Amino acid sequence: MSAPRLFALVVLAALVWAPVAVGQAPAPAPSAPTPLPGEPATPAVVSELKQALADATARFERMDLEGVLASVSDRYRTGPLTKPVLRQQLFAIFSAYDNVRARVRIDDVRMIGDRAWVYSTGEVTGRVRLLGTPMSLFSWEREPEVAWREGGRWRLIGDQQS
Numbered sequence: 001m002s003a004p005r006l007f008a009l010v011v012l013a014a015l016v017w018a019p020v021a022v023g024q025a026p027a028p029a030p031s032a033p034t035p036l037p038g039e040p041a042t043p044a045v046v047s048e049l050k051q052a053l054a055d056a057t058a059r060f061e062r063m064d065l066e067g068v069l070a071s072v073s074d075r076y077r078t079g080p081l082t083k084p085v086l087r088q089q090l091f092a093i094f095s096a097y098d099n100v101r102a103r104v105r106i107d108d109v110r111m112i113g114d115r116a117w118v119y120s121t122g123e124v125t126g127r128v129r130l131l132g133t134p135m136s137l138f139s140w141e142r143e144p145e146v147a148w149r150e151g152g153r154w155r156l157i158g159d160q161q162s
Helices: 003-021 043-061 065-069 083-096
Strands: 097-112 115-128 134-150 153-156
Touching: 043 065, 043 097, 043 115, 043 153, 065 083, 083 097, 083 115, 097 134
Parallel strands: none
Antiparallel strands: 097 115, 115 134, 134 153
16 A cells, blocks of 8 residues: 555544544534425526526626626625625636636525525636636535515525624
């Protein structure tokens, strides 16, 4: 067995057995997921949201700042993140990377009143400008984002908390 493989096995064994060795119980098995709030969205709404996501993703990959922001309500707020802050973050990403890709899958859509809670999984990658180094910028699993119809189209509104 090669030295790197042996080292990997030793590290893996240490991670698996370390809690037992120091008298800690292994982590409990994950419990069943809690039901999501709201009602399931209709297939038509899910289809519209998938199309809106595809359009926004294409604009993001073209590094079209205004095109991406057209999918975001001026009233957007999630915690401290607002549309102006999102504009700054996108500008920084588009300045630092010469190529970006987004892979996003809609996992579930739940309706609460006129708002669609869209749960998605995805990853954003980019190639660092001048260096050509590819890297993952961020990824997520089953994270919610809230959208509503505004001006005849679906736009992100955020969770409006705070």
